[in-house]
């Protein structure tokens with residue numbers, strides 16, 4: 333089985349030399365262990381954080397060891413009575429083709445309800461991230477005007493659809509005309525901003541708020557930070573709620589961040605801004621899964637995905653997150 337190991341900790345943007353693809357034998361599973369062949373793995377920006385050894389909410393990846401990440405696989409051999417060959421299982425043991433693990437590292441997934449990769453996308457942590465941020469952190473209400481940054485990305489594309497399905501007006505921001513076309517045509521947002529084509533994001537957001545007949549934004553779902561956060565502060569209505577999901581514009585920055593310059597509007601507009609981590613909201617998982625499955629079956633939840641084929645393409649998939657090459661959830665088909 334081939335796996336991707338971290339060889340050294342990247343400084344700034346990761347480069348190919350920070351990683352190695354290694355062939356690893358997978359012996360028959362030991363007592364209580366299950367052997368799994370991965371069918372799909374996903375990559376996400378949070379993995380960049382785990383490549384560094386700075387203290388965070390999850391421990392860093394170990395060097396000279398396969399990295400970790402969400403994966404969906406199929407049980408091949410099982411020495412745990414809770415699992416049988418052919419079972420579909422979720423694990424955090426991505427970045428490898430196959431592995432042995434104790435049954436406690438695996439969770440069953442329903443093969444009939446959804447296609448396997450959906451459990452890495454809208455019916456997985458990506459869906460939960462969007463759902464918890466909007467429903468619990470931002471306390472989304474029908475009729476709200478919602479601004480979503482990195483709107484064509486994995487979390488963003490689901491956030492747009494949840495808000496739309498709940499009767500909100502949605503303004504999405506993404507980089508490039510292909511992505512704004514996707515926001516209009518597939519996600520059916522009310523307005524889309526190509527932030528790479530806009531010299532002044534705050535002016536662009538003001539224009540789109542006006543165009544959809546809104547007074548400002550009630551909810552900001554932040555994936556990006558920086559200029560996007562500044563623009564959202566400027567266009568916020570009084571008592572707006574900001575769910576801070578991520579700040580990808582800052583992850584590879586080596587100097588001190590320069591935006592937002594001014595947080596005074598938090599006070600003058602009585603904005604509530606809260607960061608959150610989806611893992612703290614696992615109690616919403618069952619509710620999220622039920623609503624996502626229902627929306628999907630009603631044709632109201634498109635599974636937006638960019639698929640790369642084979643473990644050897646996994647790093648290309650990862651670079652794509654930072655270059656903006658990918659639309660929706662970025663996954664690698666391993667099976």
Ligand code: NDP
Nearest residue numbers: 376482485486487506507555577578579580581609610656
């Ligand atoms: P995405 O699929 O959204 O990929 C990242 C996207 O970010 C790219 O496609 C790119 O789109 C955009 N981007 C990259 N650099 C910049 C930049 N400098 N300025 C503006 N946009 C940029 O990834 P995810 O959906 O997995 O993650 C989205 C965010 O959510 C991240 O910030 C991530 O860290 C966070 N996250 C937080 C979680 C939590 O529990 N709080 C859980 C999971 C994710 P474009 O071409 O439009 O620029």
